[in-house]
Amino acid sequence: MNEKAVLVGLKLPQDNFNDIQESMLELKRLADTAGAEVVDILIQAKSTIDGRFYIGKGKIEEIREFYADEKVDLVVFNHELSPAQVRNIEKELECRVLTRTELILDVFAIHARTRAAKMQVELAQLKYQLPRLVGHYQNLSRTDGGIGLRGPGEQKLEVDRRILRKKIHFIETKLIEIEREKDTQRKKRMGEFKVSIIGYTNSGKSTLLNKISKSDVLAEDKLFSTLDTTTRRVWLGDGSIALISDTVGFIRDIPVGLIESFKSTLADARYADMLLHVADVSDPALADHLRSVNQTLKEIGADNKPALLCLNKIDLLPREILLDIRLRYPGAIFISAKEGQYTDDLKNKVKDMMKGIAVIKEQGEPEHE
Ligand SMILES: Nc1nc2c(ncn2[C@@H]2O[C@H](COP(=O)(O)OP(=O)(O)OP(=O)(O)O)[C@@H](O)[C@H]2O)c(=O)[nH]1
Ligand SMILES: [Mg+2]
Structure with missing residues (x-):
């Protein structure tokens, strides 16, 4: 079953509407590639970013009311959010919130085939998670993966920073080895x-x-x-x-x-x-x-x-x-x-x-x- 997703973008006064539209269409293609069923694409025009919810609280409530009957699994923001914003929105909407970066990393996780590619994806996921180690709104944790939770870096949110850093160091060392092998090939x-x-x-x-x-x-x-x-x-x-x-x-x-x-x-x-x-x-x-x-x-x-x-x-x-x-x-x-x-x-x-x-x-x- 495809996860149902709502895509959300914010248009600030300095943004060009066409650029935002193109960027949202691209977000949709990323969501499609990740296997989501996009049920709605919303762009809110606003003069500033909201500290607590990124978009306006009213808009969040609108989304909640509109999707009260039809359950939405994911809300994907076309922007970077702070860990606190993610938690606030997840609490309001009672569904998982992802950023554009997380979606891109998920698509990468699906397509990584070789050992080097998998390690590079994992490294990117771990590095993304490290400063955000607060976890998603806990009632929403799934055990079966799902968009944004797949790939070698999945379920790492619970492990503490120390383990994460150790892991990052380990992968970096391995990647340096792979790089050396590549260097030898390049010389040939x-x-x-x-x-x-x-x-x-x-x-x-x-x-x-x-x-x-x-x-x-x-x-x-x-x-x-x-x-x-x-x-x-x-x-x-x-x-x-x-x-x-x-x-x-x-x-x-x-x-x-x-x-x-x-x-x-x-x-x-x-x-x-x-x-x-x-x-x-x-x-x-x-x-x-x-x-x-x-x-x-x-x-x-x-x-x-x-x-x-x-x-x-x-x-x-x-x-x-x-x-x-x-x-x-x-x-x-x-x-x-x-x-x-x-x-x-x-x-x-x-x-x-x-x-x-x-x-x-x-x-x-x-x-x-
Ligand atoms: N109509 C048309 N479609 C094309 C042409 N070249 C590629 N495509 C299609 O565009 C899509 C992407 O092609 P790929 O070759 O996978 O593109 P890529 O740049 O390697 O993409 P990534 O590896 O995903 O970054 C496929 O569905 C291709 O069939 C072309 O000359 N004409
Ligand atoms: Mg290609």
């Missing part, structure tokens, strides 16, 4: 040309890698399907070969702890010779997505790489609209990874860029690591 690949596919979640990165390498990386219409890095050796033609990697997607307002925990996965981009920045051209929030990705690239120190912007999913847009977007992004290549449209042109373009970058490297330009 030192002479090869490395391309990293990066971009917003669900933009089609895995689909693109599958198409150009004829492989079978999991690609699906969910947020954060990919959490690990997959690398394929791709023949670009004329004897040129590149190692192309597909990795974890980015999202706006990415939780700080998540970048920190996924540092080693995200760092793959830092070791690349060039980046393929994939974005969904059909998404109305395209410009926003590009901005978020560039911001994250900066945060992980990979913003100075040669990059090719790949605007994907052109099959979803009518020609006239595409023409308009083309004018706005003159340096980009327009493709459909799914249909294989212009993916050969993309390979050629990578090959050309590769030649230029190889020349710079030979001339002794300092490595950008």
Whole structure:
């Protein structure tokens, strides 16, 4: 049975309504991916944040009355809440309250497959919980998991801070070991040309890698399907070969702890010779997505790489609209990874860029690591 969820956002005077709407739609996609049934999306416009309930007390009462008969399991806030706010709201509504970050962590927990990914998710969950170790409103604790309670970090709310810190330390040590193994692998690949596919979640990165390498990386219409890095050796033609990697997607307002925990996965981009920045051209929030990705690239120190912007999913847009977007992004290549449209042109373009970058490297330009 899907858990019923109400999504809540706050619009402050300085916020742009369109941005809030996009962000709430994204929250809905995250909730869908986590397996919730979203029954309502509410945005309250208010001049300030309420200290006790984040949104207005009146709005909370409205929600309680409206859902008096139809039981709601979860209320997800599109914001960070203080532990006290979480408790106050849970007490009023008698249902679990989650933040956007917790929902993202839950989606990560569902999709983590390898040992490294699981540990990175657990680390992020533990680090998120540590300063908030007060627990959810106790009458609501479930024993069977549920959204926000799944994954390796579940049920950790009861353990005390000391155990939590010990655990964080243990995982960090293990991750350093994994990082060392990765370093050895990287050294083996030192002479090869490395391309990293990066971009917003669900933009089609895995689909693109599958198409150009004829492989079978999991690609699906969910947020954060990919959490690990997959690398394929791709023949670009004329004897040129590149190692192309597909990795974890980015999202706006990415939780700080998540970048920190996924540092080693995200760092793959830092070791690349060039980046393929994939974005969904059909998404109305395209410009926003590009901005978020560039911001994250900066945060992980990979913003100075040669990059090719790949605007994907052109099959979803009518020609006239595409023409308009083309004018706005003159340096980009327009493709459909799914249909294989212009993916050969993309390979050629990578090959050309590769030649230029190889020349710079030979001339002794300092490595950008
Ligand atoms: N119409 C259309 N759909 C596409 C195209 N490329 C990818 N998709 C779809 O978009 C969805 C996401 O694709 P993925 O390749 O999983 O995207 P991703 O960037 O790897 O996503 P994460 O790993 O979740 O960050 C899937 O349902 C794909 O089938 C395209 O060119 N056209
Ligand atoms: Mg993927």
